[in-house]
Amino acid sequence: MLRIKNLSKKFDDLEVLKSVNIHTEEGQIYGLVGTNGSGKTTILKHIMKIYEQDSGDIEYNGSNIKHNNDYFHDFYYVQDDLFFPYNYTLDDLFNYEKLIYPNMNEEKYNKLITFFKMDNQKKLRSLSKGQKKQAAFIIAMSTCPKVLLLDEVVDGLDAVVKKKFWNVIMSEVIDNQITVLISSHALKELDNICDKIGILHEGIIIKEESMEHLKKNVVKVQFAIDEEFEIMESESYTVLKSSKIGSVYFTVLKGDVFNFKDDLYNKYNVLLFDELSMNLEDIFITELGGLGYGTEEYDA
Secondary structure, eight states, X not given: OEEEEEEEEEETTEEEEEEEEEEEOTTOEEEEEESXXXXXXXXXXXXXXXXOOSEEEEXXXXXXXXXXXGGGGGEEEEOSSOOOOTTOBHHHHHHHHHTTOTTOOXXXXXXXXXXXXXXXXXXXXXXXXXXXXXXXXHHHHHTOOSEEEEESXXXXXXXXXXXXXXXXXXXXXHHHOOEEEEEOSOHHHHHTTOSEEEEEETTEEEEEEEHHHHHHHEEEEEEEESSOOOOOXXXXXXEEEEEEETTEEEEEEEEOHHHHHHHHHHHSOEEEEEEEOOOHHHHHHHHHHTTTTTOOOOOO
């Protein structure tokens, strides 16, 4: 479907992207997450040819999009910072986009207006931030995209509208097999809807895996023992992080949790042991912590 291969970009002397590789599939929701300034938006703008890469390739269905302009009809990009033509209503914007996107669907447009309870005759410039996000999303879905690029699209939406937003996304993915690439800091929002995650840090994809594999590969446990815990080493697991709150240790490890538990019980008098579920935020912090990011402690 969409492939990014060894994408690199510099702005003056600042290297923003460093051989980035991203692989998405048809009917997949891909979450692009990363630290502030890591290059998430820059990647999306390269896909839409707003920026031209210094090196590397972006392919869509096996063709290099650098040499193929027809692919734009299959793509829609909802930016974080939205700008609408002055004095346009949502209807005006729909009619304008019809000139660009041949698959613009008026029936879907009207259905989404009703679903989100939007006023399609109201000037877009008078809408709140959250309402503008809804307006842009309605237009995006009305183009019947095959690839939907979303940049911080849930920012500014209330909980009810977010639920509606994800409902539309999931329905489109299931019914029409669209591919969605979402760049977001809202990790808790992405946790339950993404099929695959790419973690970007300082212009490099440090990990790209299915959500299922990410959650299986990294485990969090809590336990209590009657003495101080010393990090254990094993070929079957690696302790990534361990902290203590009160008398309970919270430990993140990669590998075989059953062997870790056996070793713990063999070495210590264990008073409590529970395996905890890992969410995307836990995984994100753990992966970046392994690179030394955010591990500093504030000393007042």
